[in-house]
Amino acid sequence: MLSDSTARDRNIARARLQFLANEDPPAPIVPEGIRNSWQRSKYLGIGTDEVVVPYQPDYDRESRLVRAATPVLDRLEQVLAGSDACVIVTDRKGWVRDRRVGEKRLSAHLDRVHLAPGFNYAEQFVGTNGIGVALEERRPNVVLGTEHFNERLQNVSCAAAPIRNSVTGRVEGAMNLTCWNGPARTLMAALVQEAVADIERVMYESSSSHQRALLEAFQQVTHYGDRPVLCLGQDLVLANSAATARLSGDDHRLLHEAAAELGHAPRTRKQVRLTGGETVLMRCRQVDSSAGTAGYLLELAFTDHPGDQAGDRTGSRSRSREEQGSALPWPLPGLAGTDPAWNTVSRTASRCARERTPLLLHGETGTGKSALVRAAHALTGAASSPVVVDAMDPRAADAGTDLSAALRAAPTGPGRALVLRNVDAVAPEQGPAVARALDAAAAQGTWIVGTLHRAPGVPEPLRRCFVEAAAVPALRHRLADLPALVDCLLRRVGAGVEYAPEVLPLLRRHDWPGNVRQLNDVLSKAAAGRRTYRIELRDLPPSLHSAGGRSLSAWEAAERDTLVQALLEVDGNKLLAAQRLGISRTTIYRKMRAYGITLPTRP
Numbered sequence: 001m002l003s004d005s006t007a008r009d010r011n012i013a014r015a016r017l018q019f020l021a022n023e024d025p026p027a028p029i030v031p032e033g034i035r036n037s038w039q040r041s042k043y044l045g046i047g048t049d050e051v052v053v054p055y056q057p058d059y060d061r062e063s064r065l066v067r068a069a070t071p072v073l074d075r076l077e078q079v080l081a082g083s084d085a086c087v088i089v090t091d092r093k094g095w096v097r098d099r100r101v102g103e104k105r106l107s108a109h110l111d112r113v114h115l116a117p118g119f120n121y122a123e124q125f126v127g128t129n130g131i132g133v134a135l136e137e138r139r140p141n142v143v144l145g146t147e148h149f150n151e152r153l154q155n156v157s158c159a160a161a162p163i164r165n166s167v168t169g170r171v172e173g174a175m176n177l178t179c180w181n182g183p184a185r186t187l188m189a190a191l192v193q194e195a196v197a198d199i200e201r202v203m204y205e206s207s208s209s210h211q212r213a214l215l216e217a218f219q220q221v222t223h224y225g226d227r228p229v230l231c232l233g234q235d236l237v238l239a240n241s242a243a244t245a246r247l248s249g250d251d252h253r254l255l256h257e258a259a260a261e262l263g264h265a266p267r268t269r270k271q272v273r274l275t276g277g278e279t280v281l282m283r284c285r286q287v288d289s290s291a292g293t294a295g296y297l298l299e300l301a302f303t304d305h306p307g308d309q310a311g312d313r314t315g316s317r318s319r320s321r322e323e324q325g326s327a328l329p330w331p332l333p334g335l336a337g338t339d340p341a342w343n344t345v346s347r348t349a350s351r352c353a354r355e356r357t358p359l360l361l362h363g364e365t366g367t368g369k370s371a372l373v374r375a376a377h378a379l380t381g382a383a384s385s386p387v388v389v390d391a392m393d394p395r396a397a398d399a400g401t402d403l404s405a406a407l408r409a410a411p412t413g414p415g416r417a418l419v420l421r422n423v424d425a426v427a428p429e430q431g432p433a434v435a436r437a438l439d440a441a442a443a444q445g446t447w448i449v450g451t452l453h454r455a456p457g458v459p460e461p462l463r464r465c466f467v468e469a470a471a472v473p474a475l476r477h478r479l480a481d482l483p484a485l486v487d488c489l490l491r492r493v494g495a496g497v498e499y500a501p502e503v504l505p506l507l508r509r510h511d512w513p514g515n516v517r518q519l520n521d522v523l524s525k526a527a528a529g530r531r532t533y534r535i536e537l538r539d540l541p542p543s544l545h546s547a548g549g550r551s552l553s554a555w556e557a558a559e560r561d562t563l564v565q566a567l568l569e570v571d572g573n574k575l576l577a578a579q580r581l582g583i584s585r586t587t588i589y590r591k592m593r594a595y596g597i598t599l600p601t602r603p
């Protein structure tokens with residue numbers, strides 16, 4: 001009689017051969033994570049009988065990951081001495097950086113399959129294996145014997161987990177434990193998790209003072225992104241959206257070199273020619289932390305953008321001009337608009353969603369902050385919708401369900417997004433607990449987003465939970481997008497809703513304090529109440545027909561609405577409208593001026 005695990009191994013081995021031999025997906029007996037990895041491996045055409053992997057003997061043996069992993073591996077090596085186990089650390093691309101083996105026979109086998117320092121064990125080269133799956137799916141996993149894609153690995157089992165930078169949430173590498181197939185394999189996952197936590201802690205201790213200093217310097221200067229600002233650390237780049245829109249990765253390297261040349265001077269300026277040929281004036285400041293030099297803070301002024309002088313805080317208007325020159329359309333599913341400032345924020349949100357960079361979105365109510373997060377998250381292929389926790393929701397303020405508890409209750413992990421709406425409404429005493437809850441979710445691979453109406457409005461310690469910030473433009477600043485928005489919103493109402501040509505000019509005259517949400521409400525109501533196949537001027541609310549310079553009393557608003565309604569009924573003929581209302585033509589002129597009524601009128 002076969003033991004349970006032997007029978008399982010045989011079934012998995014059979015399922016693997018069937019999967020390799022035909023076009024069907026792997027049988028359901030195969031665990032989901034392994035099935036997905038097999039499919040990716042087959043799609044990439046990876047061989048199953050030979051391990052052919054790239055080799056690069058030269059690598060940075062002083063990197064922060066290697067330095068943090070060394071004491072942990074030293075300790076594990078002693079624990080595992082003589083046992084049939086081996087621990088391995090790779091960098092984030094799958095290059096093996098260190099390996100410690102308990103016994104010689106396993107060491108020889110691992111050499112034969114190139115699971116050794118300098119080789120690359122990413123899934124794209126080896127197919128399904130612990131390291132490859134941990135880096136690909138950014139989560140811990142176990143790959144047992146016959147679950148390996150390559151036959152040469154089937155006599156070993158491995159458990160692996162990603163190693164993250166607990167400040168930025170970025171995956172820095174992977175830790176893997178391999179041993180011969182056998183009963184001990186079920187304990188491997190726990191051992192790996194513990195070792196990963198130790199490495200992450202050492203990394204945090206050694207790097208956090210640098211990173212904290214850089215983040216602080218960046219946040220002090222950007223005030224949520226008015227001009228291009230870049231903060232360059234040894235392995236950390238912080239850039240606001242005004243900088244990312246104009247700089248490539250090569251530009252970052254170039255600017256880093258230029259900054260390093262300036263040395264220790266407290267603040268210096270220098271002209272730098274970027275890779276695309278543009279010249280930028282860079283103002284550089286060295287950032288120090290308690291552990292030494294953390295990096296450089298660069299404030300940039302592009303020579304084609306005079307309003308964007310380093311040190312000039314002209315606010316979001318100068319930023320949007322800068323972005324207008326460079327932001328190309330960046331369509332997000334279900335959303336409309338090609339205004340440059342909208343393009344820039346769409347691009348930033350997409351990149352942050354992809355890289356899981358914590359993002360702070362600020363913009364007036366109804367501008368589309370939540371809609372952007374939903375669309376950018378969906379674009380990553382995530383199956384789940386973002387979970388939104390509102391700091392202004394009275395239930396969250398309730399003693400029984402405090403805000404941090406609500407955040408902690410949200411599902412976390414790669415493929416998840418967590419939105420804290422109205423970040424600026426978090427009460428100061430709740431700040432530390434909320435920050436801890438956000439950091440914990442980010443550490444699990446969740447994409448963290450905060451939204452608020454006005455920047456800067458986020459107090460410490462919450463501010464440091466967000467790495468990037470971007471502004472969502474108000475509708476009145478992107479009126480060129482109005483036709484596309486109207487079409488998009490009417491499509492949501494139903495197919496075939498049209499509008500008269502005079503409608504758009506009228507919508508364009510309004511300043512939309514409630515932004516796209518208000519436009520959506522107006523259009524949905526107009527479409528529901530329209531009297532013909534299309535929306536006419538008279539279907540729009542009377543308030544849209546006046547300039548609305550001052551706030552009106554209820555009585556005044558009612559009078560204005562009656563006036564507009566009467567004028568619309570008679571196609572703007574003032575004499576007829578006056579007769580209907582029983583007032584003089586002079587009175588109607590006076591009232592129209594007083595209320596700023598501007599609907600198209602007949603002479």
Ligand SMILES: Nc1ncnc2c1ncn2[C@@H]1O[C@H](COP(=O)(O)OP(=O)(O)OP(=O)(O)O)[C@@H](O)[C@H]1O
Nearest residue numbers: 335336337364365366367368369370371488516517
């Ligand atoms: N570019 C767009 N294209 C289509 N619809 C949009 C766009 N921007 C916003 N909307 C729609 O406008 C409405 C309001 O958007 P959303 O709820 O995202 O605003 P918000 O900025 O998060 O508001 P608040 O600050 O009040 O939370 C939603 O129905 C959304 O789908």
